[in-house]
Amino acid sequence: MAIAPPERRLWWKEPLDKAEIIWITIAFLWGIVMFLAMIYWHIVGEQNLSNEAYRIDPEVFAAKAEEMTEKYQVREEGDTGIPVVHPPPGSDVYLISRLWEWWPILELEKDQSYRLHLSSMDWQHGFSLQPTNINVQVHPNYDLVMTIKPNEAGTFSVVCNEFCGIGHHTMVGRIYVTER
Amino acid sequence: MAANTAFRTCPDTGLKVHLPAQALIKANAVAAVVFLLLGGLFGLFVALTRWPEVHLLPAESFYAVLTAHGMDVLLFWIIFFEIAILYFASAILLNCRLAAPWLGWVAFILMLVGAIIANVAVIQGESSVMFTSYVPMKAAPHFYLGLILFAVGALIGVGIFFATLVIAREERTYEGSVPLVTFGAVTAAIIAVFTLASGAIILIPTFLWSLGYIAHIDSMTYKLVWWAMGHSSQQINVSAHVAVWYAIAAIVLGAKPLSEKVSRSAFLLYILFLQLASAHHLLVEPGVSSEWKIFNTSYAIYLAVLGSLIHGMSVPGAIEAAQRGKGYTRGVFEWLTKAPWGNPAFSGMALSLVMFGFLGGISGVVMGTEQINLIMHNTLYVPGHFHGTVVAGTTLAFMAITYLVVPLIFQRELLVPKMAQWQPYVFGLGVAGISLFMMGAGTLGVARRHWDITFADSTLTFDYPGAAFLMLGLNGIFAIMAAVGGAMYIVVVVASILFGKRREGAGEPAPQPAEPPAGAAVGSYGNAGTLHLPGTYVLVGVFFVAFVLYYFINWKYLSEVWPLS
Known part of the structure; x- marks a missing residue:
């Protein structure tokens, strides 16, 4: 026994x-x-997370995102004041995560590649692209660079799926994908 | 020596029971059940808040309660119970005195005080950082302090277990090798040392950081070391509950392992490879290479999964062999249909085994695949998975063995046996629902640790598919059922311990003392050439087909999302 x-x-x-x-x-x-x-x-396979990442100061990352936004802003989202940015295909695209927003709103073209940079200004956040359902962790002081290629047009949301305090459930961003 | 007089002989098993060890087992088991009650109640609140139509708690309390839920059940309930199991598997099963019982009480008090401090910290509201407490989000210093005290206490308990093994060997209280159940407990204890040490290594600096003595803790480093505790603590559970499966099969049915060699080798694979699975939590993080991820997330070519697959055959195989030995030989499944399904120890163990494999096991391996993790990370799929492992697997197994511990260690007869009889089914079905519907919602993308999936207060909004809301409603209903099952367990255990009829001397044994199966059915060692176990082969085959299908379905899902590289 x-x-x-x-x-x-x-x-x-x-x-x-x-x-x-x-x-x-x-x-x-x-x-x-x-x-x-x-x-x-x-x-x-076509879905592999990139191994490219750099150490970066939040201020430096924010400056890059602001520079990109100034250059390629096409409009504001409704009356929210959030800029919508249409960067050229193939370029470096910066998405800031901070308490409690994703900034700015991106407008991408279908079947084009972009180098998407993700970093946090404060705590950890979770990049959850919906309804596609791609989930990537975002850290402060790390710049994760991944090449994305949207394969469908439409309106996509970026939900934060790493708990980040009391406003966590309000942290939603947006990505538009347009037909060429 | 005084220790020689401090024994009683168990009338059911003939084992010599060291009374100071018995007292410590009782204390740890009772503390475990108290934290199960507390944590389970918090869990019910979480599920009722997630249920969109009910949405019970406001956001602030939801996040506090969710933090406390994880901590109370995942750490305190389970580790208190595991310490009890370690004392049982060493002192009792080896007919030995427990090493330094006074130190056992020191350990117990440290754990208890630590657990209380951590709970107070969370309830005060300044430490709603989730069980994982990822930096740079900061909790109150005493939150970390409580966890550190608990870990140190548990580590002392594990040390006492090892010391007891040494004493048993020195004093020759057993012949040959330790029993398989003790071997499994050794596995759990070795993993526990790694786990608790990792916890101390990361929580002590974090505690100092929360006090302001350390300026910065890197978020990736924290996560890497924290999960060496967080995930490994779940590996203690796996080893412990597999040991419990073997113990229940032995005590209730007299089942013996098909092969000591195979079962022990499977435990050895756990010791060597199971911890690598901490990498499961780092599959979509920056700064970790794919090579590292693939090697670690696969436990070096899935060698720890191999261990579990082996137990997955040898546990039901041992049961089938024992049952066939008793004459239940008709057809493929008579041994199963004539099994003691009315005995809650057996039914709890059987449900635990099946659900751990089908719900927790398969989903864990699939989710732990480097690329597939992209479509599951931090969604509700994750809690769906680990409610299959830790609740349906570990908790149910621990509940099941409690029905043997009450008569054997507490020496009380079970009160309200009818309720005990139904308890594993009610709890098991509830947990199966929780696990499945959370996994379903996660597959639809619903985030975990999220108070409001309608995004009512957001500037930008998003609508999850309607099916996701349905899943969360069903999750709520099954959570109520699991809570009822949990309450039944607590009622039976508390009532029996307090008011159950005392069992003294060689009275009527409540659990049937194991009768060794007839010699012809099972060889005295191994099952080589003795018996075919068609029922087990069929069950294992069904499991394997489900595993393979589900694995490839998820690759298919993955292949449809945006290309990324």
Whole structure:
């Protein structure tokens, strides 16, 4: 019994049943398949998180975002005063996260690539692109750079999904994707 | 020595029970149940707030209660209970005296005081930082202090466990190797040392930071080390509840492991690889390379998953072998249909095993796949997953063994046995619903730790799909059911401990003493060449097919989202 010492002192010399050997082999091979699947996806898959990240001061990041916004602002969002920015395809795009907003609103073109920079001005935040459902963690002092390529046009929301204090549930941003 | 007189002999099992160890087991188990009650109540409030039509609490209390919920059930309930299990698996199962019982009381008081301080800090409202307390969000200093005291106390308890093993060996209180259950407890204890040490390494500087003695703590470093505690503490649970599965199968059915070698090797895989899973929490973070993520998130080629898959066959296999040995040999499943489903220890264990595998296990591996994590990270899928592991798996297993602990250690008969009989089903079904519907909402993108998914107060708004609201409503309903199941557990346990009939001497044993199965059915060692277990093969096959299908379905989901690189 499992609550008593093993009956045979040399339990590590017990022979194995065939069924057990088969199951252990299947389980081991399945582990290898799942391991290789991740590597395979890096080679052929299109959804891989970038490994590119830099240390950055929040002020420096904010200055870059403001510079981009000044250059490429096309309008304001309704009466909210939030700038809507339409950066050229292929360019570096900065999205600030801070208590409790995503700034500015981005307008991107379908099937074009952008280098999206994410960093926080204060606490950690969660970049959750909805309804697409892509989720990436945003840290202060780190600039995460990922190349994104929107594959559908429409209005998308950026929900914060890392708890960031009492206003957390109001922290919603927006990304527009337009047809070319 | 005085220790020699401080024993009684258990009338049911013949084990020598060290009375100071028994007292410590009782104290830790009672403290565990108190924190389960508290944390469970908080959990119910969380679910009722998430239910859009009810939306019980205001935002501020919601975040405080959510913090307390995680802390009370994930740390305090489970680790108190695990300390009780460690004392049981060492002193009791090895017929040995517990090392330094006075130190055990010091550990207990440290843990209790720490847990109370941390709860007070959260209830005061200045420490709503969630269980994870990610910097640079800051809690009140005594929040960290409470957790540190608790961790130090638990670490002392683990030390007592190891010291007891040494004493048992020195005093030759058992023959040969330690029992498998103790071996599993050793696994849990080794992981606990790593876990609690990591917790101290990160929480002590954070405590100093909250007092102003340290200027800056890097948010990524914090997260890396914190999860060496946060996730590893869940690995203590896995090891402990697998040990509990084996223990219940042995005590209730007289089941013996199919192969000591296989089961112990599976525990060894846990010791070697399970902790790497802390990487699951860092899959979408900046500054961590894909190579690091893939190696660690896969526990080095899924070797710890291999351990769990092995237990997934050897636990039901041991049960099937024992049942067939008793003559339930008709068809593929007579052993299962004639199992003691009315015994809450058995039914709780069986439900725990099945739900841990299907709900918690599969979802954990899928979510822990580097790229698939992109479509799940920090959504409600995550709590959906770990309610499958920690609640349906660990908590239910611990509840199940309580039904054996009450008669054997507290020496009381179970009061209201009918309620005890139904309890695992009510709680199990409730938790299954919680787990499934949160995973469902997460698949639809709903964020975790979020007070208002309607975004009523936001400048910019967003509408989650209607199905998400339905999922959260169902989550609320099943949470009520789980809360009823939890309350039934507490009523049965508290009533039995306080008012149950005392069991003294060799009275009628409540749980049937295990009868070793007939010799012909199971060989005296291993199952080599002795018995085929068709029922277990079918169950394992069904599980494996579900696993593979669900795994590839999620790759399909992933392939449809925006390309990113």
